[in-house]
Amino acid sequence: MKLFIPGPTQVHPEVLAEMSRPAIGHRTEECADLWREARQGLAWLMQTQSEIIMLTAPASAMMEAALRNFVKERSLHLVNGAFSKRWYEIGAANGTQAEKLEVPMGEAVTAPMLEQLLKSEADAGRCFDIVTVVHNETSTGTVTPIADLATVLKAYPQTLLCVDTVSSMAGAPIPVDEWGIDFCLFGLQKCLALPAGMAIASVSARALERAAEVPHRGWFLDLLKLSAKNVKEQSPTTPSTAHLFALVKQLQRIREEGLENRWQRHVDMARQVQIWATEKGWHMFPAEGFRSTTVSCIARGSGPDFVPALDALKASGILVSNGYGDLKGKTFRIGHMGDHQMSDIDDLLQRFDQALLTAAE
Numbered sequence: 001m002k003l004f005i006p007g008p009t010q011v012h013p014e015v016l017a018e019m020s021r022p023a024i025g026h027r028t029e030e031c032a033d034l035w036r037e038a039r040q041g042l043a044w045l046m047q048t049q050s051e052i053i054m055l056t057a058p059a060s061a062m063m064e065a066a067l068r069n070f071v072k073e074r075s076l077h078l079v080n081g082a083f084s085k086r087w088y089e090i091g092a093a094n095g096t097q098a099e100k101l102e103v104p105m106g107e108a109v110t111a112p113m114l115e116q117l118l119k120s121e122a123d124a125g126r127c128f129d130i131v132t133v134v135h136n137e138t139s140t141g142t143v144t145p146i147a148d149l150a151t152v153l154k155a156y157p158q159t160l161l162c163v164d165t166v167s168s169m170a171g172a173p174i175p176v177d178e179w180g181i182d183f184c185l186f187g188l189q190k191c192l193a194l195p196a197g198m199a200i201a202s203v204s205a206r207a208l209e210r211a212a213e214v215p216h217r218g219w220f221l222d223l224l225k226l227s228a229k230n231v232k233e234q235s236p237t238t239p240s241t242a243h244l245f246a247l248v249k250q251l252q253r254i255r256e257e258g259l260e261n262r263w264q265r266h267v268d269m270a271r272q273v274q275i276w277a278t279e280k281g282w283h284m285f286p287a288e289g290f291r292s293t294t295v296s297c298i299a300r301g302s303g304p305d306f307v308p309a310l311d312a313l314k315a316s317g318i319l320v321s322n323g324y325g326d327l328k329g330k331t332f333r334i335g336h337m338g339d340h341q342m343s344d345i346d347d348l349l350q351r352f353d354q355a356l357l358t359a360a361e
């Protein structure tokens, strides 16, 4: 099956081969070297001096870690789709006061909206410990402009900026330090193009200081414990060494391609898909200016029904995603991420055209 879903995505054979290396002891020198190399490579990728945390877990674990480590009383969650909503639900499930600022799917919370809410809270003598935001909402292919929100937050230093970059890190520029992100998380199964299984996050110095003030951070997701083990280039628990081998290899491959080239390749693939979709009478679901370069979410509009074509593609070994939740049948999503090349997209779109013709007969 060839994957054009919004993650997990295709894994390059060279990277896959690294995963079948013999297991190594997780307290050995060899593993410490891998751990160090992976952390250094990730800091380069994320353009940050912050502490890099790696955990054998899905990315959602890091979403929960933000709540467990940084929230004493209140969290604010910017919601515009399924994954940003999940972060709000994680907040509510952890027993602290979780609030949301919600806009319709396909739109993004803007800086003036955030400013207005934070100001009215401050006027009432209240503040939030964190603001959570999903950079690239995978359920709708919608990008939220993080730098604008970070500028607003400068006036509220007690509020940490926590950003989910699960489906954009390594596919789009996300300069963590320049934007002032305190906690930036992602998994490996999207634009990094590895199998799922490891969660990554950067944690700023002031976020670590905040964690030290939170008494019950739990054990597994305790960022101070994880950061203390980093000093020995180790994890408190047994990490997936298969993922470490593959991650180090993939970071080398990304260096060889060059970050700018990689981001541009994603821009080009997205543009190709957008042109193709509009020619069909479909339209992009997110508003202009908020469209992802890694996940295209296409709405039916006046175009043909795409559902039979999705089924036909699946039967021929190509997986493209239907819409998420309530958007099923109304939208579909193409993941053009990781190691997909323009030739893969050209091939996919030709096959899609063919599947539409066959479905119409």
Ligand SMILES: Cc1ncc(COP(=O)(O)O)c(C=O)c1O
Pocket: 007, 058, 059, 060, 061, 083, 134, 136, 137, 138, 139, 164, 165, 166, 167, 187, 196
């Ligand atoms: C934006 C976003 N956040 C979080 C997640 C959750 O990732 P995981 O399934 O690795 O926990 C996903 C998964 O698709 C996602 O797209």
